[in-house]
Structures are given as structure tokens and as C-alpha cells.
Amino acid sequence: MTNVHLPTAANPGPFGHQQRKNFLFPENYTQFNHGSFGTFPKVVQDDMRAWHDRAEQNPDLWMRRDLYVALNDIRAQLAEFVNCDKEELALVTNTTVGVNTVLRSLPFVPGDRILVLSTGYVSVNQTVRYICDTHQDVKVIEVPVTFPISDKDLLAKVEDTLKAHQELKDGSRIKLGIVDWISSVPSVVHPVKELVELLHSYGALVYVDGAHSIGQVPVDLSHLRPDFYIANCHKWLYSVRGSALLYVAKRHQHLIHPTSITGDYTSGFEKEFGWAGTQDYSSLMSILSALKFRKQFGEDAIISYTHSLALEGGKAMAKILGTHCLTPDDHQVGNMVNIALPIKDLNHLKANTKDFMEILMDKYNVYTPAFRHGDHFYTRVSAQIYLELEDFIRLANIWKEVIDDLNASS
Amino acid sequence: MSSSHPQGSSATHYSHSSTLPTPAQPGPFGHKQRKNFFMPEGKTEFNHGSYGTFTRSVQENMMKWHNKAEENPDRWVRLDLKPALTKVRGQLAEFMNCDKDELALVQNTTVGVNTILRSIDFAPGDRILQLSTGYVSVDKTVHYICDTHKDVQIVEVPIVMPLTDHEIVFEVEKTIQDHLAKKDGSRIRLAMIDWISSVPAVLHPIKALVDMLRSYGILVFVDAAHAIGQVPIDLTYLNPDFLITNCHKWLYSVRGSAVLFVPKRFQSSIHPTAIQGDYKSGGFELEFSWNGTMDYSTILSIEGALEFRKQYGEEAIIHYCHRLAVEGGEKMAEILGTDVLTPHEQQVGNMVNVRLPIKNINHPKIETPDYLIRLLLDRYNLFAPSYKHGGYFWTRVSSQIYLELSDFVHLGRVWKEVIEELNAEEED
Numbered sequence: 011m012t013n014v015h016l017p018t019a020a021n022p023g024p025f026g027h028q029q030r031k032n033f034l035f036p037e038n039y040t041q042f043n044h045g046s047f048g049t050f051p052k053v054v055q056d057d058m059r060a061w062h063d064r065a066e067q068n069p070d071l072w073m074r075r076d077l078y079v080a081l082n083d084i085r086a087q088l089a090e091f092v093n094c095d096k097e098e099l100a101l102v103t104n105t106t107v108g109v110n111t112v113l114r115s116l117p118f119v120p121g122d123r124i125l126v127l128s129t130g131y132v133s134v135n136q137t138v139r140y141i142c143d144t145h146q147d148v149k150v151i152e153v154p155v156t157f158p159i160s161d162k163d164l165l166a167k168v169e170d171t172l173k174a175h176q177e178l179k180d181g182s183r184i185k186l187g188i189v190d191w192i193s194s195v196p197s198v199v200h201p202v203k204e205l206v207e208l209l210h211s212y213g214a215l216v217y218v219d220g221a222h223s224i225g226q227v228p229v230d231l232s233h234l235r236p237d238f239y240i241a242n243c244h245k246w247l248y249s250v251r252g253s254a255l256l257y258v259a260k261r262h263q264h265l266i267h268p269t270s271i272t273g274d275y276t277s278g279f280e281k282e283f284g285w286a287g288t289q290d291y292s293s294l295m296s297i298l299s300a301l302k303f304r305k306q307f308g309e310d311a312i313i314s315y316t317h318s319l320a321l322e323g324g325k326a327m328a329k330i331l332g333t334h335c336l337t338p339d340d341h342q343v344g345n346m347v348n349i350a351l352p353i354k355d356l357n358h359l360k361a362n363t364k365d366f367m368e369i370l371m372d373k374y375n376v377y378t379p380a381f382r383h384g385d386h387f388y389t390r391v392s393a394q395i396y397l398e399l400e401d402f403i404r405l406a407n408i409w410k411e412v413i414d415d416l417n418a419s420s
Numbered sequence: 421m422s423s424s425h426p427q428g429s430s431a432t433h434y435s436h437s438s439t440l441p442t443p444a445q446p447g448p449f450g451h452k453q454r455k456n457f458f459m460p461e462g463k464t465e466f467n468h469g470s471y472g473t474f475t476r477s478v479q480e481n482m483m484k485w486h487n488k489a490e491e492n493p494d495r496w497v498r499l500d501l502k503p504a505l506t507k508v509r510g511q512l513a514e515f516m517n518c519d520k521d522e523l524a525l526v527q528n529t530t531v532g533v534n535t536i537l538r539s540i541d542f543a544p545g546d547r548i549l550q551l552s553t554g555y556v557s558v559d560k561t562v563h564y565i566c567d568t569h570k571d572v573q574i575v576e577v578p579i580v581m582p583l584t585d586h587e588i589v590f591e592v593e594k595t596i597q598d599h600l601a602k603k604d605g606s607r608i609r610l611a612m613i614d615w616i617s618s619v620p621a622v623l624h625p626i627k628a629l630v631d632m633l634r635s636y637g638i639l640v641f642v643d644a645a646h647a648i649g650q651v652p653i654d655l656t657y658l659n660p661d662f663l664i665t666n667c668h669k670w671l672y673s674v675r676g677s678a679v680l681f682v683p684k685r686f687q688s689s690i691h692p693t694a695i696q697g698d699y700k701s702g703g704f705e706l707e708f709s710w711n712g713t714m715d716y717s718t719i720l721s722i723e724g725a726l727e728f729r730k731q732y733g734e735e736a737i738i739h740y741c742h743r744l745a746v747e748g749g750e751k752m753a754e755i756l757g758t759d760v761l762t763p764h765e766q767q768v769g770n771m772v773n774v775r776l777p778i779k780n781i782n783h784p785k786i787e788t789p790d791y792l793i794r795l796l797l798d799r800y801n802l803f804a805p806s807y808k809h810g811g812y813f814w815t816r817v818s819s820q821i822y823l824e825l826s827d828f829v830h831l832g833r834v835w836k837e838v839i840e841e842l843n844a845e846e847e848d
Contacts (some may be wrong), residue, residue, distance in 0.1 A: 034490040047493040047713055055486075062479070065675075066458035069471040070803045074793060103694075106712030110694040114538075132697040133712065140695045244713060251489075252714035267564065269693035270534040275560035287530030287557065288471055288668065289676035290718045367498065377494040 016314035019322035019399050024307060025315045029396040040401055042378045044392035045197065045222065045346045048245040050300065057299035058250050061292040077291055078284060084297050088255055091301070092224065092241075094231040098263075100256045100283035101294050105221040106133045107269055108240030108256040109188075112217060113141050115266045120147035122185040123175065125214065127153045127168075129193045134219055138188070151175060151184065156384045157348075158338045161201040165208060172212045184214045192222035195381050196336050197346035197390050199227065206236055215262075222246065224255065225304070226344045227313065231257055238262070244293070246345065249300040252293035256283075312395060316345040320393035323402030324349055327391065330406035331413070336388055348388040351380065351409060354417045361387060361416065374408045441740040443747045443825045448732055449740045453822040456728075464827050466804040468818035469621065469646065469771050472669040474725065481724025482674050485717035501716060502709050508722050512667075512679050515726070516648070518655035522687075524680045524708035525719050529645040530557045531693055532664030532680040533612075536641055537565050539690045544571035546609040547599065549638065551592070553579045553617045558643055562612065575599055575608060580810040581773075582763045585625035589632060596636055610639040615665075616646040619807050620761050621771035621816050623651065630660050646670060648679070649729070650769045651738065655681055662686070668718075670770065673725035676718035680708075737821060741770040744819040748828030749774055752817065755832035756839070761814060770820070776806060776813045776835060779843045786813065786842070800834050 017023035032051045035041060041049060061080075065072040081101060089096040102108050114137075118124075122145075124138050135150075142148050153171045155164065175184060187209040191202045202218060209216045217238040223229055225246030231239060239257035243249040258266050263279035274281040304312060324335045324347030333350035337343050353361050366380040366389075380389045389409060391402065441447035456475045459465055465473060485504070489496040505525055513520035526532050542548075546569075548562050566572050577595040579588065592611075599608060611633050615626045626642065633640045641662040647653055649670030655663065663681040667673040682690050687704035698706040729737060749760045749772030761773035778786065785791045786806075796803045806815045815835060817828065 034487065036491050039492060041493070043494050047497050049490060049493055055490075059483070063458065066473060066479075067460050068463065068797070069465075069473055070467055070793070071797055073471050075790075103714050104712040106696050107694045114693075133695070136697055136699040137695040140691065140699055143700075242713065250715055270530045271557070271561040271564045272530055273556035273560050275564055287528040288666070289527050290674055290715075293715050367494075371495055371499075377492075 016311055018315060018318040020318075022315065022398060023311070025312075025395040026398040027396070033396055035396075038375060040376060040404075041394065041396070042376055042391050042401070042405055044394045045194070045245065045390065046379065046392075047251065048242070048248070050244075050248045050250055050296065051303050053303055054248055054250060054296050054299045058292045058296040061295040062290065065290075065292070073288070080295060080298075081284065081291070084294060087298065087301055088243075092229045092231050092255070092257070093233070094257060095260070097280060098231075098257055098260055100258065100279070101297075102240075102254050102256050102268075102283075102286075103252045103293075104244070104254045105131075105219065105240050105242050106137075108254055109134050109137050109217070109219065110269050111256060112238045112240075112258070112266060113137050114269060116186065117265065118145045118148045118185065120145075121182045122148045123151050123182050124148070125151045125153065125168075125171065125184050125187040125209070127155050127189065127193075129155045129157070129196065129198070130188060130190060131194050131219065131221065134188060147182075149182075157196050157198055157336050160338055161204070161342070165201060165204050168205065169208060172208070172214075176212075184209075184212060186217060187214045188217045188219060190222075191218055191220040192226060192344050192346070194222065195379060195390060196348045196383050196388060197222070197344070198337055198348075199342050199344045203234055206234060222344070222346075225309075225312075226316070228309065235259075243297050243300065247297070247300050248303055250293040250296040253297050307395075315395060316393045317343070319397060319399065319402075320345050320347045320391075322399055323347060323391065323393055323397075326399060326402050327406040327409075330403065331410055333386075336383070345393045346390055347393070348383075348390050349406075349409075351387040351389055351413050352417075353387050353413055356382070356385070356387065358416060360419070366412070369412055370408070374412075376405060376408060378405065378409075440736050442743045443740075446740065446824060447736070449737075449821040450824040451822065457822055459822070463801050464830070465820065465822070466802055466817050466827070466831055468820045469618070469669065469816065470805065470818075471675065472666070472672070474668070474672045474674050474721070475728050477728050478672055478674060478721050478724040481727070482717045482721040485720040486715065489715075489717070497713075504720055505709060505716065508720060509679075511723065511726055516653045516655050516679075516681070517657070518681060519684075521705055522655075522681055522683055524682065524704070525722075526664075526678050526680050526692075526708075526711075527676045527719075528668070528678045529555075529643065529664050529666050530561075532678055533558050533561050533641075533643065534693050535680060536662050536664075536682070536690060537561055538693060540610065541689070542569045542572045542609065544569075545606045546572045547575045547606050548572065549575045549577065549592075549595065549608050549611040549633075551577045551579045551612075551614065551617075553581075553620065553622070554612055554614060555618050555643065555645065558612055571606075573606070581620055581622060581761050582810075584763055585628070585767065589625055589628050592629060593632055596633075596638070600636075608636070608638050610641060612641050612643055615642055615644040616650060616769050616771070618646070619805065619816060620773045620809050620814060621646070621769070622762060622773075623767050623769045627658060630658060634659075634661075645678075646769070646771075649734075649737075650741070652734065667722050667725065671722065671725050672728055674718040674721040677722050732821075740821060741819045742768065744823060744825065744828075745770050745772045745817070748772060748817065748819055748823075748825060751825060751828050752832035752835070755829065756836055761809070771816055771818050773809075773814045773816050774832075774835075776815055776839050777843075778813045778839050780846050781808060781811065781813055783842055783846065785845075792838075795838065796834070802831065802834065804831060804835075 215237040218236040220241040224241040243253040244251045336348035509520040639661040642660040644665040648665040667677040668675045758775035
């Protein structure tokens with residue numbers, strides 16, 4: 011990504027504040043937390059509305075025929091985007107559904123173990139807990155991870171856990187490992203290819219939680235070769251909320267059924283996932299216009315800008331706050347950067363996610379999640395094409411004021 | 421919701437007040453309603469029952485919610501969404517006479533059915549009772565449960581219409597008694613019962629069925645997919661163990677908005693089809709208040725739907741649609757020289773099944789899945805589903821506030837032409 015023609019924080023090209031008008035923000039609002047719920051351009055919303063109207067012109071024709079044509083087209087385009095077979099893709103509502111789809115389908119037997127990292131997303135870890143609750147002698151093995159940690163050390167930690175489990179020789183086996191591509195809180199780009207290979211080498215299936223991946227990093231599933239992969243299109247790809255992509259390798263498809271069984275049960279993966287019952291499919295349809303919007307600029311350009319902005323913005327914020335960024339290496343940052351907050355007393359009553367949220371929203375009309383990790387509080391900031399370096403500077407000054415006030419109070 | 425509807429028997433009573441709209445005196449209903457909806461010129465919607473449709477005002481309501489979210493997604497999701505959903509639950513609780521904390525908003529009936537069935541801890545020897553006329557996705561879900569549990573099996577009640585309310589209850593009870601007589605250690609744990617079945621569309625004697633099943637100690641899950649907006653619902657009176665109903669069918673909300681009823685006594689064991697962060701840490705309300713990141717504006721459009729309907733009142737809407745279905749069905753049967761499926765008017769809600777006078781029920785074109793859909797849409801720019809039942813061929817027609825008797829006459833003539841053509845082919 012060092013091509014001199016690609017946009018960067020210093021040279022935004024088509025990006026920066028000029029992009030704001032393409033989105034739906036009110037005048038006085040700056041979105042620093044794209045990573046939580048995403049947002050989408052006006053053209054995507056207009057297109058979603060057009061699909062919505064179209065369905066109403068003839069609901070029977072739409073639901074019984076045209077919908078499938080459209081869904082197939084979306085799968086084909088996404089398959090090209092992530093470099094896999096269209097038949098290996100299913101469209102679902104979100105990552106939570108995608109994770110439940112696979113976990114609640116796999117035939118876990120007594121003695122199976124599921125490996126997760128402590129930094130995995132709460133809904134994923136709770137779903138694993140549910141699986142353990144509802145199956146006899148199926149347990150979770152958690153790899154304790156505290157950042158900062160390099161890729162190499164992270165892999166070593168996971169391997170240590172795998173080895174330690176082997177030593178047990180208790181007849182149990184690690185059936186499945188769930189790994190983040192880019193974790194949520196804290197937000198770190200993981201060495202996902204090496205993790206997949208490592209887990210495979212110990213005989214475990216791998217489910218890559220790519221909730222944040224598509225649109226933030228290049229995705230090549232033929233290269234990555236996971237057993238299962240889920241990605242939200244409504245996070246970094248700019249489609250409307252409720253549009254996600256589930257990848258199930260062909261060799262596993264016979265085992266996997268939707269979280270809601272429909273009339274096509276036992277008719278094969280494609281049919282079973284082709285119809286999710288009556289719902290409004292316009293969120294899924296919006297994937298098409300999201301891809302089209304991005305094509306104007308090209309994936310390389312978008313990713314180059316947002317990544318560069320996250321790095322430069324993070325550094326600028328750390329300087330203003332007198333702290334540091336969580337991740338030791340630049341390649342561990344995608345579009346989201348975590349900056350330590352200079353809180354004097356970590357046990358201060360008001361040093362918590364909820365209180366920070368209220369102050370930021372009510373007093374400053376901004377929001378970035380603040381969370382405790384290891385020995386620090388961090389805030390996670392999401393770079394986007396509608397932001398510029400000066401936004402990060404403004405945010406840093408807001409946080410400085412908030413923390414100065416906190417430190418001054420008892 | 422008017423409390424003047426007597427619910428004292430298994431029949432649904434419709435007011436016969438002369439001030440309520442009828443096909444002869446449509447009042448605010450009929451073709452003048454078309455402009456409130458999305459139907460293009462020249463297209464008449466006879467199949468509201470499959471996917472529903474909604475008004476322009478409901479779509480605007482949906483877009484209002486959609487846009488609100490985009491103004492500040494964090495504030496919306498973290499602070500404002502849940503109160504908005506709770507308000508909708510409150511409105512529906514009032515509508516259906518139950519406690520709002522016994523309701524969960526889900527996407528559709530398929531999700532609701534899976535939520536309950538995949539949560540119940542079925543044990544070896546459990547049997548699930550269903551009627552042969554139950555919906556295909558429900559049937560498949562029950563099959564899935566049987567496939568994934570040891571010695572859990574289906575007990576099916578064969579239902580071939582025409583049957584009276586009394587006969588339907590009798591058939592179900594007979595099946596239960598036959599099962600008891602086996603004395604094989606198995607027990608009917610749960611029954612799936614339609615309030616209004618899909619194909620054929622029959623309004624069942626639901627109160628009598630629920631009471632009878634509960635008297636045998638069987639849990640009752642009422643598939644009320646078609647109920648809300650088509651018949652009055654009083655959950656306190658009906659007292660099912662579980663109930664699911666689609667708001668996007670007859671209530672006019674946008675697709676992807678349904679409501680699941682789970683009485684408090686069962687809530688601790690019911691979890692969503694997609695487990696999320698609140699699992700075991702907040703109880704039923706919290707577990708079901710967030711389904712992960714999605715577009716909640718379709719669910720919130722229930723508010724717009726209720727608002728639209730309040731203009732006319734539930735009684736007026738239900739009365740008009742019901743009378744139109746009954747009279748429209750009669751008219752069509754007259755034109756076709758046939759009859760309607762249901763012996764009694766009270767077995768008809770807003771959907772009526774009219775027999776098609778096909779000579780050969782195994783005609784190859786009927787066997788071809790898409791043939792009739794394409795023919796009706798391409799040639800006549802309309803659609804009503806057709807299906808086999810009890811050795812005959814039927815069409816199911818959905819009445820609505822945007823239809824009039826003349827529409828049923830038109831449809832009758834269309835079907836007459838289509839069937840005569842098919843019959844003539846046979847003679848060649």
C-alpha cells in the first residue's frame with residue numbers, strides 16, 4: 011500500500027470532508043465509531059428504497075421469483091470479491107446469526123472442546139457458552155490474550171494452549187477454534203492466516219470471525235482456507251444493517267442448517283439458505299449498490315486512505331493525550347485504532363464505559379467506545395473516508411478535557 | 421380493540437351492526453383504498469395472505485425510523501432503540517390483551533417457531549402433535565427436531581376439509597386418545613395448532629382446541645401467523661402456552677415484523693435462535709430485545725400500521741374483509757359452478773378457498789410448478805395461489821380493504837377461462 015497514487019491522510023484525494031455530503035450525517039455530527047454499527051451512503055439508501063418499492067409492485071413475483079435472481083447475483087459478486095465459489099456463500103442477517111448457524115449445527119459430542127480467545131466478541135463467546143450448556147461434556151478452552159502483543163507472541167500463546175491441552179491426554183479433543191480476523195474491543199488485526207494454519211495443524215476446524223474484515227482488509231478465502239467464515243457487509247462495506255456473508259466450505263455444508271429451519275430443510279445448502287422466511291430483503295439487496303459505490307474509488311484507494319488515517323490519527327491523538335496506541339505494529343491496525351486514556355485512578359467510579367458514553371454524547375455530541383483492557387483504559391476510534399486528520403485532533407482534545415475533568419474530580 | 425366481541429364459544433363472532441362496512445356498503449373501503457397502497461394501475465392483489473403488503477404511510481413510518489438511526493447510530497442503538505421496541509410491545513400487548521413482558525419481537529413466524537422448538541428440551545419418548553394441514557416450514561422444523569433428538573416423533577392428525585369446527589376438534593381428540601391407548605411409554609409433549617391455516621385457509625376453532633389439548637396435559641403452541649389483523653386476539657382468554665403471529669401479514673406492517681408470546685412460566689428456558697451477549701445475564705426481555713445489528717425499522721413500522729388502522733377501527737376492517745371474503749367466495753363459486761371449501765362462514769376469516777372445476781386433477785400443467793403463476797401474472801396481471809386438497813383443486817383468495825366484490829367477479833371469470841382452456845386441452 012505504498013503506491014504514491016493511493017490516497018493517504020496527508021493526501022486525501024477524493025476522500026475527507028467532501029465525502030460527508032454522500033452520507034446521512036446531520037451538519038453538527040461527526041461519526042468516529044463506524045466500527046460498531048456502520049453507516050451507508052445516500053445512494054445506497056436510495057437504492058434500498060427502490061428495491062423496497064419494487065417488491066411492493068408485485069409481492070408474489072418478487073418473493074417467488076425475482077428475489078432469488080437478485081440474491082444469486084449478490085452471491086456471485088461477493089464470491090468474486092472474496093475469491094471463493096458462489097456455492098459456498100449464504101447471505102444472513104449479521105455475524106451473531108452466522109455464528110449461531112454454524113455452532114448450533116455442528117454435531118458436538120462429549121469430549122469436544124471449543125477454543126476461543128479472551129478478546130473474542132461477547133456474543134460469540136456467549137454462544138459458545140450456550141453450546142456447552144446444551145451439550146454433555148463440551149467445554150470451552152480460552153486463550154488469555156492481553157494486548158499489546160506482537161503477532162508472533164499471539165501465535166505462541168495460542169500454540170502453548172494447544173500444546174497444554176495435548177498434554178492433558180484426557181481423551182478430549184479441540185473440535186473447533188474461533189478466531190477474530192479483526193477483534194472488536196480492543197480492535198486488533200490478527201495474524202489470521204497463521205492462526206488458521208496453526209489450528210488446522212492440530213486437527214481443529216477453524217471458524218474465522220471476520221465481522222470487521224470485508225471492506226477493511228483485502229479478503230481472499232481461497233488463500234485463507236477457513237472451514238467457516240462470517241463477515242458483516244453492513245460494517246465496512248457500506249450496505250444497510252442486516253446484511254452479512256456466511257462462508258461454509260463445501261465439505262461441511264451437509265451439516266449446516268439455518269438458525270430457522272424452513273420448508274427447504276434437507277434440500278441442500280443452497281436451497282436451505284436461499285429463503286429465510288418472509289422478511290424485508292432490501293438490506294441484502296443494498297449490498298449491490300454498496301459495491302457499486304466503492305467501485306468508483308476502488309478497494310485499494312479506500313483501504314489505503316482509511317488505514318493511513320487510522321495510523322496517523324492514532325499517533326496524533328496519542329501525542330495530544332500524552333499516551334500511546336495499543337498496537338505495537340502498524341499492520342495490527344486496520345481502520346480502527348485504540349488510544350490509551352491518561353486516567354490517573356483506574357478505579358475511579360466514573361471511569362467506566364457507560365459514564366464516558368453519557369458525557370461524550372450529551373456534552374460533546376461525539377462517541378467512541380471506552381473500555382478497560384489490561385492496565386489501561388482505551389478508546390477505539392474508527393477511521394473512514396468521510397474523516398480527516400483534523401477530526402482526530404478535535405476528538406483528542408475532547409477526550410483530554412474529559413479525562414482532565416475526571417482526574418481533577420475525586 | 422373493541423371489547424364487545426363475545427369470545428364465549430369456539431366460533432368467532434362478527435358484529436352484524438349495520439354501521440360496519442360491507443361489500444354492498446364499503447364505506448371508506450374498496451377501490452378508493454388502492455391509492456393508500458403501492459399497487460400499480462391495472463394490477464389487483466388477490467394474495468395478501470402470502471406476503472402481506474403495507475400502506476404508503478407505513479413505509480413513511482419505516483423510513484422515519486430508518487433515518488433516525490442514521491442521524492446518530494450509536495445514540496440510536498445504545499439508548500433509543502430499546503425504548504422504541506418496548507413501546508411497540510406495549511401497543512401490541514394492549515392489542516392482544518396480555519402483559520407486554522410476555523411478548524418478544526421477532527422477524528417472522530418461522531423464526532418464532534424455531535425459537536420455541538429449538539429451546540424446549542425434548543426427551544426420548546416425547547411426541548409432537550401437528551395437523552396435516554400445518555404450514556410446511558413448521559412441519560420441517562418439527563422434522564428437524566425429530567432428526568436431532570433421540571426418540572422424538574411426530575403424531576399427525578389427518579385433516580381433510582370440508583370438516584366442521586366440531587369435526588376438527590373431534591379428529592384431534594381422537595388422535596390423542598388413540599395415542600393414549602397405545603400405552604407405549606411415550607407422551608404427547610407439545611401440539612402445533614394453526615389458528616388460521618395457510619393452504620387450505622381455514623379458521624380453526626382455536627379456543628376449543630387449546631382447552632381440549634391442555635386438558636390432556638399437552639403444551640399448545642398456536643401458529644397464529646395469519647391471526648393478528650384478521651381476527652380479534654385475546655391472549656388472556658385464549659391462554660395458549662406459546663403463540664406466534666406475523667404483523668406483516670394482516671396488520672399492514674413491513675415484512676420482517678412478528679410477535680412471539682411466551683408466558684412468564686416458560687421464559688427461563690426459551691432462548692433466541694441467535695444467542696447474543698445477554699445470554700443468561702438479563703432474562704427473557706434482555707435476551708430478546710437485541711437480535712444483533714440489523715435494521716429494526718421494519719419491526720418499528722408496526723407503530724405506523726396500528727396508526728393507519730386506528731383511523732377505521734379493527735371492527736370495521738375485520739368486518740368488511742370477512743364479509744367480502746364470504747360473499748366474494750360465493751360469487752366466484754357461482755361463476756365457476758363449484759363451491760367453497762368451508763361448510764360454515766365462521767371458518768372463513770379473510771381468505772376463502774374456491775374449488776376450480778378442473779377435469780383432470782393430474783393435468784401436466786398443474787403439476788408444473790411455475791406454470792399457473794406465470795400464466796396468471798403474464799396474461800392477466802394477477803395471482804391467487806392454487807393447490808390440491810382432498811382430491812380437488814382449489815384457489816385461495818385473500819380479501820382486503822382495497823378490494824370490492826367486482827374484483828372477485830373478475831377473478832372468477834379469469835379462473836373460468838384458465839380452467840376451460842386446460843380442460844379443453846385434455847380433449848384434444
